[in-house]
Amino acid sequence: MSSDSDTPQDNPEKAEMKLKDDPASSDSATSTVNLKSELKAEIQAEKETPKSPAGEIDGIPENHYKNGWRRHFSSREKRPYYFNVQSKESVWDVAFIGTDTTLRDPLGCNSPSPSSIMSPDTTPTDTKAFSFNAGSRTAEKRRSSSTTDDSQVASKRRVFNEVMWNLQIPTNAIIIERPMSRLLPPHPEIEQLRAQQIAKLRTHFQELCHSREGIDAPHGSFNRWLFERKVCDKGDDPLFPSECNPDISSLLVKEITNHIPITLVKPKFATEARQQLVRYAEATKKLVEKRSTTISTNGRKYIKLYCEEVFDWMRKCPNALYEEYNDRLAHLHRNCQKYLIEAVQVSVNGICLKLYHLACESAKKMKEKHRELFKQNNIDADTPPPEVRVNHRVMCYPALLCTPSPFLPIPQLEHLPEGISHLTFNSDKLIINTTHFQKLEELYKINCKDDSNLELFLARVWCLLKRYQMLFGNQRNEGADLQGALPSKAFECLHRVFDVSFECFASPLNCYFRQYCSAFADTDGYFGSRGPILQFHPISGSFEANPPFCDELMEAVIDHIETLLQESQEPLSFVVFMPEWRDPIYEALIRLEGSKFKRAHLVIPPQEHEYKNGYQHMCGSDHLYMKSKHGTLAVFLQNDAGFKKWTPTQDKLKEVLHAFRPKDVAAHT
Numbered sequence: 001m002s003s004d005s006d007t008p009q010d011n012p013e014k015a016e017m018k019l020k021d022d023p024a025s026s027d028s029a030t031s032t033v034n035l036k037s038e039l040k041a042e043i044q045a046e047k048e049t050p051k052s053p054a055g056e057i058d059g060i061p062e063n064h065y066k067n068g069w070r071r072h073f074s075s076r077e078k079r080p081y082y083f084n085v086q087s088k089e090s091v092w093d094v095a096f097i098g099t100d101t102t103l104r105d106p107l108g109c110n111s112p113s114p115s116s117i118m119s120p121d122t123t124p125t126d127t128k129a130f131s132f133n134a135g136s137r138t139a140e141k142r143r144s145s146s147t148t149d150d151s152q153v154a155s156k157r158r159v160f161n162e163v164m165w166n167l168q169i170p171t172n173a174i175i176i177e178r179p180m181s182r183l184l185p186p187h188p189e190i191e192q193l194r195a196q197q198i199a200k201l202r203t204h205f206q207e208l209c210h211s212r213e214g215i216d217a218p219h220g221s222f223n224r225w226l227f228e229r230k231v232c233d234k235g236d237d238p239l240f241p242s243e244c245n246p247d248i249s250s251l252l253v254k255e256i257t258n259h260i261p262i263t264l265v266k267p268k269f270a271t272e273a274r275q276q277l278v279r280y281a282e283a284t285k286k287l288v289e290k291r292s293t294t295i296s297t298n299g300r301k302y303i304k305l306y307c308e309e310v311f312d313w314m315r316k317c318p319n320a321l322y323e324e325y326n327d328r329l330a331h332l333h334r335n336c337q338k339y340l341i342e343a344v345q346v347s348v349n350g351i352c353l354k355l356y357h358l359a360c361e362s363a364k365k366m367k368e369k370h371r372e373l374f375k376q377n378n379i380d381a382d383t384p385p386p387e388v389r390v391n392h393r394v395m396c397y398p399a400l401l402c403t404p405s406p407f408l409p410i411p412q413l414e415h416l417p418e419g420i421s422h423l424t425f426n427s428d429k430l431i432i433n434t435t436h437f438q439k440l441e442e443l444y445k446i447n448c449k450d451d452s453n454l455e456l457f458l459a460r461v462w463c464l465l466k467r468y469q470m471l472f473g474n475q476r477n478e479g480a481d482l483q484g485a486l487p488s489k490a491f492e493c494l495h496r497v498f499d500v501s502f503e504c505f506a507s508p509l510n511c512y513f514r515q516y517c518s519a520f521a522d523t524d525g526y527f528g529s530r531g532p533i534l535q536f537h538p539i540s541g542s543f544e545a546n547p548p549f550c551d552e553l554m555e556a557v558i559d560h561i562e563t564l565l566q567e568s569q570e571p572l573s574f575v576v577f578m579p580e581w582r583d584p585i586y587e588a589l590i591r592l593e594g595s596k597f598k599r600a601h602l603v604i605p606p607q608e609h610e611y612k613n614g615y616q617h618m619c620g621s622d623h624l625y626m627k628s629k630h631g632t633l634a635v636f637l638q639n640d641a642g643f644k645k646w647t648p649t650q651d652k653l654k655e656v657l658h659a660f661r662p663k664d665v666a667a668h669t
Helices: 025-048 062-066 188-213 221-232 250-258 270-290 297-316 322-376 434-447 457-472 488-498 521-527 551-567 587-593 640-645 650-660
Strands: 069-074 079-084 130-132 174-176 393-395 412-415 420-425 428-433 538-545 572-579 598-604 610-612 625-627 632-638
Touching (some): 188 221, 250 551, 297 322, 428 434, 457 521
Antiparallel strands (some): 412 420, 572 632
16 A cells, blocks of 8 residues: 555645555556655654644644644745744744744745845835846745735735635545646746737627627626536637537527617616617517518517507506516517527527637637747647556645646736735736735645745746636626635634535635635646536535536536535535526526435525625725625535535524624624
């Protein structure tokens, strides 16, 4: 049986967990030793550390431990250090805790610039913005990730008055060892080109909708199309769909059709409701006259009849009530919809097919450019992944890429006193809160195994930020609803009550735990992502799932979770959160409520709970949370072993419900 230290885990503290090995695993153990050798030093150091005497926890006096001090191991310096999760201070020796010594920052977490690292006795005092000059790799290791701790600018900073994440919680998810991904590592030049291509694709989509149907592209439909396409995409581009079956997206067809002949909005007053009813009836009648060759004779006749009925009613009732106008509009829309679909079906299908073909061309360009760049750096882009042990159980570990990364140009880093950081590459400036930048650095140190000196860190952060900017668009708050997260109190409660330690839908920017699934294995794997959830197959563990509001993706996730629960005999549990939309009800909600693995459910009322802003990595604390206008349904899907281990009792459900309540609601209950 191979040593547990050879397993590719992201948590050395769990490295000695005894798991059942497959009898054939010892024959192929050497094939993956190179992937895991970097954990040996940390594991060995943990084993050689003497046990804590009475009154100490993990070698730290109990009173200091309660104040937030934790022991960690620096893979860069090959020695242990102590870090305070509350004050963000760090020291080399436990004896320095609570002293006024200036040598309190061994990892440079609070140093204002690389120059101050050279002189540990220098106390940083400059409160101006500073830059990180990454012009050469021969300079000192990059250590700075935050501005000086100066009280003069503290009031101007973006400070979050709560625990935003907990990266100390280890995973309880067990998987079968899986091969490394064949995706090519990210590169800033490639991501810039990809951003240009995705911007062109968005523009083409808008032009197609406007020229062919006379409407603007439905808001957010392009983003949802990307999510829906990735459910069935077999291509190798992380963003552009390129091998989908069928070519035409049913989701996009539905969204475009629902905005024809005009986009309907909720009016505020009766006059607005009347105007919208008139515009819809006139546009519908005009569209049918123009599309006489694509609609049946009966269709033209009935639409003309329904529209004339509306005009007659409005002449008889010129001062109708707000509700009456809305009821008439709903009635007209319901009766005309099937004939409108018949009239525009060919045109809308053409829009969707054209968009998909343009995406395929963009994916081909990106692949050629990416491989050309790797060839220039003498890197084989067809490097085969090493073999893995068959049926070998391991704690889940981050997504790994089999192709080595080339030299990456380093962006310029600038920390501002306001608590905002700028990363600039080729005049392309990206913004992130400094606290979230520090979080990315901590995730990177925990999970990245090929860059112990953090030489590639800035470039990979820039690629990460650029990728998510591409995914959700450049318009203000575009895509924010697709990456909202549960409040921190809810995550804390789920972990405490149901031992949840893993998020099925997150990103390095909004994750609460250090282990999670995300959309992109290539950019996110360095920061702890296990890859897309539909490609992740745990056999044990407790998980939280809050999918983006895309019908096809939510349906695929429910099917995937049920398959995992059906195949595993070990404790497996999923707490699934979905919007409680029942007018009309959507297919994913029907499947979720009808699942045979449903053990309990919880309804969180609208306006009585919040979600974290999808752009939490860029917004201030005053815009961190958004009240939910709709109810949220939490359903516990568990197999028998999972139900026995994490039984959702009524008392536990009440704790979860209370954790979701904002302060203003909780104060009145």
